[in-house]
Amino acid sequence: MRANRSPPKLAQRHLRLPADTEELRALRHDLRTPINPLLGYCELIVEEAGDAAPGPFLAGMRKLHATGAQMLKLTNEIFSDQPSGLRQLDCAELQCEFRGPAEAAATLCRQLEQQAVVAALPVAARDLQRIGVAVDRWLKRIEEMLEENCR
Amino acid sequence: MPKILLVEDNEMNRDMLSRRLVRRGFEVSLAVDGAEGVTRCEEELPDLVIMDLGLPVMDGWEATKRIKATTTTRHIPVIALTAHAMMGEEERAAAAGCDAFETKPVELPRLLAKMAALLKLPPPAPAP
Numbered sequence: 687m688r689a690n691r692s693p694p695k696l697a698q699r700h701l702r703l704p705a706d707t708e709e710l711r712a713l714r715h716d717l718r719t720p721i722n723p724l725l726g727y728c729e730l731i732v733e734e735a736g737d738a739a740p741g742p743f744l745a746g747m748r749k750l751h752a753t754g755a756q757m758l759k760l761t762n763e764i765f766s767d768q769p770s771g772l773r774q775l776d777c778a779e780l781q782c783e784f785r786g787p788a789e790a791a792a793t794l795c796r797q798l799e800q801q802a803v804v805a806a807l808p809v810a811a812r813d814l815q816r817i818g819v820a821v822d823r824w825l826k827r828i829e830e831m832l833e834e835n836c837r
Numbered sequence: 838m839p840k841i842l843l844v845e846d847n848e849m850n851r852d853m854l855s856r857r858l859v860r861r862g863f864e865v866s867l868a869v870d871g872a873e874g875v876t877r878c879e880e881e882l883p884d885l886v887i888m889d890l891g892l893p894v895m896d897g898w899e900a901t902k903r904i905k906a907t908t909t910t911r912h913i914p915v916i917a918l919t920a921h922a923m924m925g926e927e928e929r930a931a932a933a934g935c936d937a938f939e940t941k942p943v944e945l946p947r948l949l950a951k952m953a954a955l956l957k958l959p960p961p962a963p964a965p
Contacts, residue, residue, distance in 0.1 A: 710923075711921060714921070714923065715891060715920045718941060719920045719941065721941075721942050722847075722850055722853075722920065722941040722943060723849035723850055723853050724942075725942045725943075726850070726853040726854065726857065726942065726945075727849075729857075729945065730853055730856060730857055733860065734860075758942060765923075816852075820849060
């Protein structure tokens with residue numbers, strides 16, 4: 687299943703990140719880790735498919751990469767020491783901010799996987815399945831983080 | 838063809854990064870935890886090690902310390918690779934003996950430039 691869980695009730699609660707440095711460090715690590723394969727496989731697919739891939743497929747891959755970059759930006763913002771508008775949101779709104787790009791990425795993955803199959807790009811299709819798994823892991827960990835740290 | 842030992846426990850990251858390095862002409866050997874990384878490093882004597890830091894069995898800091906404490910492997914450059922991107926991480930990696938530091942998500946051109954510098958290779962060309 688990809689990025690289609692129903693949101694828990696988090697309205698009027700705010701994110702209170704752990705004061706413990708090690709816990710915070712582990713959380714940040716967990717949330718950044720799935721974005722590495724997401725971005726890396728996007729770049730690899732474009733490199734490997736190269737001129738053999740249809741233009742719309744490559745455009746879709748660039749869009750997926752941009753969505754992954756947005757997920758990374760959100761992740762970094764949450765842990766930034768600088769004041770961020772994100773931190774002012776209640777947890778239900780925050781969850782929507784995170785779910786938006788994750789669901790967009792999951793949808794794009796499915797579409798691009800089908801396009802890769804049609805275009806006879808089996809390696810790209812398999813790598814897109816892996817990107818889908820990474821997106822799922824990121825969203826699952828985000829939702830766990832919100833459940834654990836919204837008060 | 839420079840030989841790289843990639844020590845990484847995450848299967849997707851291992852697959853993705855090793856394929857990207859092979860495309861650029863590197864021979865890539867793999868280890869899935871720090872202990873295996875130390876053993877492979879001693880057996881294979883790679884030209885460079887890319888070491889994830891958060892590893893099972895033996896973490897990347899300890900594995901790097903052991904590589905750098907062994908006469909036959911201490912000359913091998915180690916690049917630390919980690920999703921820990923907080924202040925102090927680079928210093929912590931350097932203290933363990935890492936020669937360079939990269940954060941995940943990997944920016945490949947930057948990683949390749951660091952590899953080229955440590956391997957004394959010409960600056961990397963764009964991907965084929």
